[in-house]
Amino acid sequence: MSGSKRSGALVGAGVVAIALLAGCSGSGETPAGAPAAQNPAAVAEDPAAAALLAAASEATVAAGTARYELQMHVETGGQQTTVSGTGTYDFDRKIGDLEMTTAGPGTAPGTVDVIIDGATFYTQLPGQGGWTRTQTEGSAVSGQQYDPAQQLATLQKVSDDVRMVGTEQLRGAEVRHVAFAIDPAALASASGMPGDSAAALQSGGPIPGDLWVDQDGRVRKLQMQMTMNQGGTVSTMNVISEYFDFGVPVTVQRPDPATVQGPAGGR
Template structure:
């Protein structure tokens, strides 16, 4: 079993094998206990950001779009995902599209990902996995807790990560897809977020706290007037092949109340064989 888990971890990391260095811009300042200019009206920036997970749980479900930007060999690439997510059950379904090759041709069919507490299921994984089979990965065994590995940050993990926010300032109002939002910028701590996270997400974030180069994660978060997170962009420092690289992960949430249908694979449909490197 340990050998199989080792193989699965290696297979999952292959999805993010194109990780490379990418520039990070901007500086972060301010804190929650600062003067009045760190606040907007009666809204405490830290409290607003930390409460986003609870607000989304009350909202229930939403559509989600994800993107993960990185640089590889001097070329910036983006992995994109589309789907739906249930913030009460912590389950979702995404179709993840990998970058095209240099000639513009698709190198891989879109990967279907099912997200569930403690697990990531992947279909059309490639690497010797039959097309009709799923790969199952325990997210608490991944060095990044599936914040990076799957090519899309689990929406629940993305918002629960904000529970560890300790430096947040209000940037100002903005408009996102026709919706008025409040823009907050700050830094969150993975280890602190893991301590405060819901039980379904705690194991994955605890693994990430041990695996990332630093616990500090800069972010930009956009909340609507109801306090619902509409967009969050995290900038991770990710260890890969003996060096630290930067990955920017963005999650967009919209269409609240959309139906979410997730049927986890039958054990007979999960691939148990060797996965090619």
């Protein structure tokens, strides 16, 4: 696969991850193993954990805006690729930006720019003069599932086995760590995913996840791990998202239509 095509494929994977995993981020740290939800012995049952998870979405939205970072580790066919990114997101306008780089076999150097506008994604690959528009299909309620806060609300509806892990430190703040599991069939249904994507998502079984919530009840970090089988090719995707700098100005704007190609008015 050529570098440009591989970069395009990784961008697509990144968009899927953003949509499914609450929009993104990561502190630059490599995941220390699988999410805690995969190891029930590591966590203690705590009914308060479910309430904490349920309230986190509203508290995060109330912050208005946030800066975020993303790390996505993908293994396909024995090859590993890491996608790292940083950006900002406005929960009211449902718009954000993401600047990504990739590292791995066959990846092209350079930065990939993404603008998230509800259910629409604009992507600019290295060396590309304009933007490519992707209008996601099967979106629920005008694409609200692609708003990170709305996606968190969806996740809480289809999560089970919610457990409290404990209290930790993150970026100098005290956070509470909650582990949970997601039924992929319920997630696909709640997200309105098209058939092929839903089948790929469900092929890997339950999705383990971890959530870190600060003392104001806001989501500070989210980690989820998915295994998908697409046409016989098995991929494992581990995504870590981290939110910080709540209230930061978000100045991102939609690209000039004259520079955009793709569905819905593309050139």
